[in-house]
Amino acid sequence: MSRHGLVVRVTHWINAIGALALIVSGVAILLAHPRLYWGETGAVGTPSLIDLPIPFVFGHSGWGRYLHFLSAWICVGAGLLYVPLQFSRHAMFRSYTGVQRLTYVLVVFVLGPIVLLSGLAFSPMLASAVPALVSLFGGQQSARTIHFFGAAAVVGFLIVHIVMVATAGFTDRMRSMIVGDHRSPAEDT
Amino acid sequence: MKEITRRGLIGTGLTAAIGAAVGRSVFHIASQNGLIPPDHGGIFGAGETVTYAAQRVLAGDVSLAREFSRSDISTVIPVNGAPPETERYISLLDGHFRDWRLRVDGLVARPMSFSLADLKSYPAHTQITHQACEEGWSFIAEWTGVRLSHVLERVGIDPRARYVVFFSFDDFWESIDMADALHPQTFLAYAMNGPEMPLEHGAPLRLRVARQLGYKSVKYLGRMTVTDSLAGFGKGLGGINAEYGYSWWAGI
Numbered sequence: 001m002s003r004h005g006l007v008v009r010v011t012h013w014i015n016a017i018g019a020l021a022l023i024v025s026g027v028a029i030l031l032a033h034p035r036l037y038w039g040e041t042g043a044v045g046t047p048s049l050i051d052l053p054i055p056f057v058f059g060h061s062g063w064g065r066y067l068h069f070l071s072a073w074i075c076v077g078a079g080l081l082y083v084p085l086q087f088s089r090h091a092m093f094r095s096y097t098g099v100q101r102l103t104y105v106l107v108v109f110v111l112g113p114i115v116l117l118s119g120l121a122f123s124p125m126l127a128s129a130v131p132a133l134v135s136l137f138g139g140q141q142s143a144r145t146i147h148f149f150g151a152a153a154v155v156g157f158l159i160v161h162i163v164m165v166a167t168a169g170f171t172d173r174m175r176s177m178i179v180g181d182h183r184s185p186a187e188d189t
Numbered sequence: 190m191k192e193i194t195r196r197g198l199i200g201t202g203l204t205a206a207i208g209a210a211v212g213r214s215v216f217h218i219a220s221q222n223g224l225i226p227p228d229h230g231g232i233f234g235a236g237e238t239v240t241y242a243a244q245r246v247l248a249g250d251v252s253l254a255r256e257f258s259r260s261d262i263s264t265v266i267p268v269n270g271a272p273p274e275t276e277r278y279i280s281l282l283d284g285h286f287r288d289w290r291l292r293v294d295g296l297v298a299r300p301m302s303f304s305l306a307d308l309k310s311y312p313a314h315t316q317i318t319h320q321a322c323e324e325g326w327s328f329i330a331e332w333t334g335v336r337l338s339h340v341l342e343r344v345g346i347d348p349r350a351r352y353v354v355f356f357s358f359d360d361f362w363e364s365i366d367m368a369d370a371l372h373p374q375t376f377l378a379y380a381m382n383g384p385e386m387p388l389e390h391g392a393p394l395r396l397r398v399a400r401q402l403g404y405k406s407v408k409y410l411g412r413m414t415v416t417d418s419l420a421g422f423g424k425g426l427g428g429i430n431a432e433y434g435y436s437w438w439a440g441i
Contacts, residue, residue, distance in 0.1 A: 140327060
């Protein structure tokens with residue numbers, strides 16, 4: 001009996017690569033202007049909410065922007081396959097503690113949509129098509145700030161996720177997410 | 190292990206051939222409908238194409254950028270780059286742009302040159318809108334000018350027209366598709382936050398594309414040309430920004 005189906009395994013690793021690309025490209029974009037504001041507008045010379053303690057500015061974010069949107073599409077596509085399959089499998093979910101279950105639900109159904117929608121809210125084209133999206137976050141610069149903190153929370157979740165996989169038996173967990181079966185290497189021999 | 194049969198091979202070959210043909214047709218139809226950006230090649234091309242097509246379909250040609258009130262106008266408006274240092278531009282500046290002309294050519298019925306006085310004699314369009322830089326900063330300002338659609342109407346655009354390409358006095362160039370060119374908030378601005386266009390913000394005339402990032406709004410305009418293909422301009426990527434590695438489509 002396989003622990004994870006083929007589609008879940010494939011989309012899990014697509015999402016893993018996509019998330020890594022989103023984080024790297026997101027940092028590259030942020031380095032072009034590491035200041036966060038609240039409200040509709042903000043620029044050097046106006047009060048900022050937070051000046052991130054980065055001693056340099058990395059101006060060229062063209063590749064970062066290209067990679068960010070490409071990997072966002074990949075994560076949304078793979079996520080739409082992964083989430084319904086994984087969350088409909090009660091057997092797997094039952095092995096989690098209450099805190100783990102709550103965390104997964106919050107990340108997928110609250111944090112994920114906040115990060116996605118706040119990112120879309122500072123697109124000038126989408127702001128024109130759906131102005132309510134900008135109002136929801138209290139302005140385009142507020143949306144950018146919320147996008148940053150939301151993404152930071154996702155990074156925090158991913159770190160905890162990797163640490164827990166490592167402590168819960170790294171080889172067995174990796175084996176079940178790569179080849180799919182649930183036996184530990186010790187049982188295998 | 191599955192056996193490889195002649196029937197299986199023919200089936201696979203046929204499926205691949207049909208798939209490739211369908212793919213080419215979809216690309217062709219999407220291209221005809223203005224859903225393929227000029228920078229659709231390379232490793233980022235697929236993502237860029239999906240972003241451009243999705244935003245075009247979702248926002249359509251008609252969505253309007255939010256307009257603000259005078260009290261929302263930003264007190265700080267950063268400047269990116271210095272005015273052109275070419276001899277031609279400096280002599281035009283010294284003459285208070287009296288000899289400056291905007292040349293419009295390409296796929297038009299009547300190629301024309303417009304003086305600043307010509308443009309100011311047309312119906313003025315004023316808007317207070319948000320402009321964001323791809324780096325992340327932004328501001329709100331009040332711009333006045335003439336709608337690009339009005340100027341295009343005067344020169345008479347050819348039905349084959351698909352893009353308008355803009356050239357500045359400092360060899361900067363960019364292009365937009367006809368959906369944005371004919372959009373009511375796309376205009377040629379000759380004033381910002383006052384009676385004139387400040388020198389460092391693109392005097393005497395700059396483009397304003399309200400639904401895209403600031404780098405599409407070309408400053409120091411000297412010429413624009415209407416075309417059915419971007420292949421003949423530079424590397425065919427549609428603008429100097431795309432050649433520097435920034436996406437041609439700047440709606441996000």
